[in-house]
Amino acid sequence: AGAAAGEFAFAEAALREAPLIALHVWNTWSEPTPYEGPADPPNVGVDLGRLREKHHRRLDEALAPWRAAHPEVSVEPLLERSRVRHTLLEAAKEAQLLVAGARGHGGFTGMLLGSVSQALLYHADCPVTVVRGER
Template sequence: MGQWRDRSLPVVVGIDGSSSALDAVRWAAREAARRGTPVHLVSAFGWSGKRHLGDPGLGHYRETLMRSTWETVSAAAKAAAEAAAGVEISELVVDGFPVPLLTTESRTAGLLVIGDRGLGGFTSLLVGSVAIGLAARAQCPVVVVRGEHTSDTGPVVVGIDGSPISEEALAFAFDAADARGVPLVAVHVWNDRALEDAVAPLVDWDAVEAEEQVLLAERLAGWGEKYPDVAVRRVVVRDRPAHALIEHATGAQLVVVGSHGRGSAAGLVLGSVSHALLHHSPCPVAVVRTGSSPAAETS
């Protein structure tokens, strides 16, 4: 699908009135300015008045919620304008619930941006299965803005596991590094605890690492011609994937991962690697789902 490449599509931001959401707004506004696209601020106030039909005070309560939500979005629009002067800003307030709303908005978005913690309808957005579901269902890449001091000069880091999904993440990461004029750190982690425990004395670990180096080189083949201005640093490390990516994300301005990895337990990878990054990364995290960016055109 590759809709994130369509520069006519907006960067959508989920708004809930939290300081985290305002951080996401500022990040999204700067990203929209780089892309030359609008930023679209969206908030939902989760009205449940249908359960209490007949109460004469509910209409006034709903209007109060609506007015308060619009004030929150207006404050977010001001923050966006201050972060990126001249960026086009649109606003939407909906009587509904955040996750379905953001999933719908992602269908016509180039990027979906949220904060790492929230208030109101977005409370605990990144706890448990909700964030996992949003990352899995969104029709565009999802960026979770976290980290107290986001670098504007650090590299973009991408996790590569050799799967088609990591190719999607690699495409997004190269594009992000190129747009920012910064290097790309390609991290390939290999580790098999079961193998280590069972036959560790019999394994030629140097040979295994050499094979993993070849695999990473194969995955990166062709991208240098497509993005000649992006300097690439290759990292092949024997470690736990989440630990290695969090370590290399220190000082970075963005870390990019696929929505899940390879193998029969692929669904668990989002719950381990991506989930760990969403909670512990020192910088914003981009989760790229299969189909939300183009497969490698250079492979």
């Protein structure tokens, strides 16, 4: 979903001749934490610095192909450790357009949007484009 949304966002920024903020929101709730035994309970020994670096690398790697394909687009990568919906809705207050990916599950389920996409569509202070990923 992120690949399709990224391509759309870069193409739209190029058409608008507008800068792009590539916002990646992460938190520790969705991170798998290695569990090595009773003395190492899950989510106790989280190395936030290591996780932040991991997400920074993910964002840089995700942006690399689009930066190469759209060198005319000025892009600012932004990494936030927070709640996804809240952070994206805050970002929408200053944006011309908010682009978000949606996984899509196919069939009847695929016709439904996730809670983040719905929150953006109903509550964002700017236009929103939800781009479905390929299955």
